[in-house]
Amino acid sequence: DTAVSQTPKYLVTQMGNDKSIKCEQNLGHDTMYWYKQDSKKFLKIMFSYNNKELIINETVPNRFSPKSPDKAHLNLHINSLELGDSAVYFCASSHSGGNSPLHFGNGTRLTVT
Amino acid sequence: QQQVKQSPQSLIVQKGGISIINCAYENTAFDYFPWYQQFPGKGPALLIAIRPDVSEKKEGRFTISFNKSAKQFSLHIMDSQPGDSATYFCASGDGGSQGNLIFGKGTKLSVKP
Structure with a gap:
């Protein structure tokens, strides 16, 4: 009964490919997020969704697009992957406020070769 | 962009010793200061948090000390144990919106038996 689950755990792909990472939470939270952690462990927020509405969109490339089919899911789609996209991507959730x-x-550890 | 400066980058402590990690923030509007703990292969998890209306908060062996005038706060781990070995992140933000959390760059703590 994992609270916030994301798949896949590992993703190895070539430059130029398109990939998606899925996230689901069963905590009843109304806000979900995507964070990127680089090789130096630095955590930076990419997106958050509250009640299906994007409320934070940091200056990430538009190759990254979050999609939230419902309050419990926030998927991350990445187009035209680049070497610099290699990182660990974390999904998170919380109550608002x-x-x-x-x-x-x-x-999800993404490695772009 | 607003920063949260965290030090040291790494810390080695003997079992039973005190671990101290320091953070400094810039935005005086910030009113929420959590610490997150991250074990290898896992996502960060909230350890302890403080609001600026108190100067200290203690939970078990973990204490946050807060200095509003200096815009600094620190995490003290008393009687450090090998199981405390992890990466610790301080964060600062507007308590009204979790997504505005800005994380420090992390401190890798190793507690030697």
Whole structure:
């Protein structure tokens, strides 16, 4: 009964390909996020969705597109993958508003060759 | 972009010792200061958090000390154990919106038996 689950855990692909990472949460949270963790462990938010509405969109390339079919799911689609996209991508969720902790998934390690 | 400066980058402590990690933030509007703990292969998990209306918060062996005038806060781990070995991230943000959390660059803690 994993709270925030994302698939796949590992993803190895070639430059130029298109790939998707899926995320599901069963915590009843109304906000979901995607974070990118680079090789130096730096965590940076990419997107968040609240009630199917994008509320934060950091300056990430438009090759990255989040898609939320419902409140419990937030998928990340990446077009034309580049070497620099290699990183660990974390999905997270929380209740909206302050003092609500982020619950992270266990990450998807993306390697672009 | 607003930064959260975290130090040290890595820390080695003997079992039973005190681990201290420091963070400094820039935005005086920030009112929420959590610490996250991340084990290898896992997503970050909330460890402890503080609001600026108190100068200290303690939960078990973990204590946050907060200095509002200096815009600094720190995590103290008392009686450090090998099981505490992990990467620790401080964060700062507007408590009204979790997605505005800005993370420090992390501290890798190793507790030697």
